[in-house]
Amino acid sequence: MGRRGGSRKHQVNKFAQRKRDRKEQEKNPQEKPGADTRKHYEDIVRENAAFEEYYKFQKVCPEAEWDTFMKSLKDNLPTAFRITGSKCEASALMKIVQSQYFSEILNIKLSEGEKEEGEEIKPINLSWYPGGFAWQLRLSRTDIRRNEALYRLHNFLVAETAAGGVSRQETVSMIPPVVLNVQPHHKVLDMCAAPGSKTAQLIEFVHADEDKMPTGFVMANDVDNNRCYMLVHQAKRLNSPSILITNHDSAVMPTLEITDEQNPGRTKPLKFDRILCDVPCSGDATLRKNPDIWLKWSTGNGNNLHGIQYRVLKRGCELLDIGGRLVYSTCSFNPVENEAVVHRVLQETGDAVKLVDVEYMLPGLKFHKGMTYWRPASKDMVFYEKYEDVPEKWQTVVRPQMFPPKPEDLPKYNLEKCIRILPHHQDTGGFFVAVFEKTALLKWEKEGNHTESTLKKEESEKNSAPVKEPPKKRRRMGGYREDPFVFFSGDSEDVYPSIRDFYDLQQSFDPTCLLTRCHIGKKKNIYLVSPVVKDIVSRNENNIKIINTGVKTFVRCDNKNMVCPFRLSQEGLQSITQFIGPKRRIRILREDLILVLQNDNPSKPPNVTQFSEHTQQLVKDFATGSCVLEYKEEAQDPNLELTLVGWRGVHSLRAYTATPDTVHYLRLLGADYSKYDVNKFKKASEVPESDAEVNDVTMKATDDVTKQNGDNVNPVVEIEAENMATQDVPMTEKTTT
Numbered sequence: 001m002g003r004r005g006g007s008r009k010h011q012v013n014k015f016a017q018r019k020r021d022r023k024e025q026e027k028n029p030q031e032k033p034g035a036d037t038r039k040h041y042e043d044i045v046r047e048n049a050a051f052e053e054y055y056k057f058q059k060v061c062p063e064a065e066w067d068t069f070m071k072s073l074k075d076n077l078p079t080a081f082r083i084t085g086s087k088c089e090a091s092a093l094m095k096i097v098q099s100q101y102f103s104e105i106l107n108i109k110l111s112e113g114e115k116e117e118g119e120e121i122k123p124i125n126l127s128w129y130p131g132g133f134a135w136q137l138r139l140s141r142t143d144i145r146r147n148e149a150l151y152r153l154h155n156f157l158v159a160e161t162a163a164g165g166v167s168r169q170e171t172v173s174m175i176p177p178v179v180l181n182v183q184p185h186h187k188v189l190d191m192c193a194a195p196g197s198k199t200a201q202l203i204e205f206v207h208a209d210e211d212k213m214p215t216g217f218v219m220a221n222d223v224d225n226n227r228c229y230m231l232v233h234q235a236k237r238l239n240s241p242s243i244l245i246t247n248h249d250s251a252v253m254p255t256l257e258i259t260d261e262q263n264p265g266r267t268k269p270l271k272f273d274r275i276l277c278d279v280p281c282s283g284d285a286t287l288r289k290n291p292d293i294w295l296k297w298s299t300g301n302g303n304n305l306h307g308i309q310y311r312v313l314k315r316g317c318e319l320l321d322i323g324g325r326l327v328y329s330t331c332s333f334n335p336v337e338n339e340a341v342v343h344r345v346l347q348e349t350g351d352a353v354k355l356v357d358v359e360y361m362l363p364g365l366k367f368h369k370g371m372t373y374w375r376p377a378s379k380d381m382v383f384y385e386k387y388e389d390v391p392e393k394w395q396t397v398v399r400p401q402m403f404p405p406k407p408e409d410l411p412k413y414n415l416e417k418c419i420r421i422l423p424h425h426q427d428t429g430g431f432f433v434a435v436f437e438k439t440a441l442l443k444w445e446k447e448g449n450h451t452e453s454t455l456k457k458e459e460s461e462k463n464s465a466p467v468k469e470p471p472k473k474r475r476r477m478g479g480y481r482e483d484p485f486v487f488f489s490g491d492s493e494d495v496y497p498s499i500r501d502f503y504d505l506q507q508s509f510d511p512t513c514l515l516t517r518c519h520i521g522k523k524k525n526i527y528l529v530s531p532v533v534k535d536i537v538s539r540n541e542n543n544i545k546i547i548n549t550g551v552k553t554f555v556r557c558d559n560k561n562m563v564c565p566f567r568l569s570q571e572g573l574q575s576i577t578q579f580i581g582p583k584r585r586i587r588i589l590r591e592d593l594i595l596v597l598q599n600d601n602p603s604k605p606p607n608v609t610q611f612s613e614h615t616q617q618l619v620k621d622f623a624t625g626s627c628v629l630e631y632k633e634e635a636q637d638p639n640l641e642l643t644l645v646g647w648r649g650v651h652s653l654r655a656y657t658a659t660p661d662t663v664h665y666l667r668l669l670g671a672d673y674s675k676y677d678v679n680k681f682k683k684a685s686e687v688p689e690s691d692a693e694v695n696d697v698t699m700k701a702t703d704d705v706t707k708q709n710g711d712n713v714n715p716v717v718e719i720e721a722e723n724m725a726t727q728d729v730p731m732t733e734k735t736t737t
């Protein structure tokens, strides 16, 4: 997509990288700049006396459980994943996982040290995850990657992640979107969204009703421009027309405009039904995954983050609609980042916002209730009972709002409704979750038209500043300059009539939901958004930096045999398929679908004569060009229904899918895909040691074919981005400014 295309979206900002390297080197002078600290993870001594002293004092964990808590924290983290995609595909994939891959796990013989005596390695189904689609394995990522007996499981996870059939995500990180209780009609805001594992869940929930385009949407925001491109990657995997990605400081997120359905032609401020506020935090509950935190931990980290956490949560409460729900979460154990922030906001918002109990939504999950007493500490590990005891030199760091409520006020706040998960509860990372509901306007919202306290302050500051000439050129708002979002004007748009006629698009399809990323020149890719997303983008493009939206639906294909210069793209097919008429659809038989998928070399597509008589008849008078291949398997429960982009050549028929999708479909059809399922350990003897990791043969094959198809991003980049996407990267205050 224009300048946002595959090569640039994961591009490292070299200047920022050099700055990070310099800072890192100042901290660890013995390290070479840019050195991969992950290499040394195994050598890190997993101990920190201050950490232990601080949390023992705070009583985050009952004394009797302390040793188990610490032991669990020092252990590697088990792998967890969710099965995603349409209900029928997810059910079929789940059966395959259970019958083929889990049996492998049960049969493996881990060497001593990898497994403790009598340790049960049976996969655990996460009872509280909707549909039972989430699993936790008693194996770390490294166990899976390094164990030859598990190479098929590893290939499966990598390929299905790229195809969008699986999302690898830490168990506890799945909880906030679940308790947010998102429905397809909800307007959802993810305030601190990158790298986007929770955003992916929110998108899945918005798409729960598969037959319809959701009337709701997800707006995923992050302050860090580079990290926003991780969100683009997530959104791309899930092919949703109902997501938009923005780049703004959430603490001062502007109020956007949306069409007022009750008063056609007028707008109203956009308020959200659901808000996820997964704020930047010290990340000390991710110690199992990020052992370098053992080296860096200090009380200062949590204290420094309290302010931004509070501001983001408060702004979230302002942007929430009455009756709406907000989830505040961190991957920190620290009450200063958790209950203290929750208490501070509850204190300010009075009766308008309250905590809700969501235990019933998490059957089988072990956790501790929120804390009602804690003591903030300064960097020198002195704990304070009240603000008056804080020496002057620490008073800007240890703030009055960080202290717990007085015992007599406790019933007002119900802090025990918060959820604190410790690593030993169910062998996961730690996590903190608080669920709020808004029952009335906030005090300061009632006071006037300008509802936001924060923005009001900003406004008055702006007003007192000398008046400047308005900028003549479009403002460049931090980071890369984005290409514009240019919506089709309607039926009269130059390229639209040929698309409409060729694909036999139904009257009910609204062409104004199509967009390109250029004003002038040839339209290359055409993207589709849902009507509500179009409304928001077109009304607010100048109020907030929009990084990305829309699912690629048509791709220019100037083939001399094509009546229409655009072919379909697999990414947007699920959204547009219901509008495509019978003229461009082929209902294909199982054996024929397997034939096109197995013969995916674009230079040698299967000849029509190789297909069944049934399919030969169907394609006999079928015009050449892009088409939809449909397949329905009645014997499955639920029926397996697949929809793929195909291409009718003069003498051939082929599928137009990227390799991860090809493997995914062959897997679902129970067909042979062994050419992609290569044992990299066998292959390892043929490749140099240093290349062994990236030359995962499954993905190498993917890479080759994808380049030929020219339709998808480099899968090696995808793997890297996926690795990033499964980490809730701990933040420091610096990142938030």
Ligand SMILES: C[S@@+](CC[C@H](N)C(=O)[O-])C[C@H]1O[C@@H](n2cnc3c(N)ncnc32)[C@H](O)[C@@H]1O
Pocket (backbone or CB within 6 Å): 173, 191, 192, 193, 194, 195, 196, 197, 198, 199, 221, 222, 223, 224, 227, 248, 249, 250, 251, 278, 279, 280, 281, 308, 312, 725, 727, 728, 729, 730, 731, 735, 736, 737
């Ligand atoms: C804990 S991570 C979020 C993880 C993410 N929700 C997920 O599940 O993948 C915190 C994110 O907040 C972002 N962030 C920090 N300060 C912010 C701010 N003021 N506004 C918006 N985003 C912010 C960081 O860039 C970081 O990506």
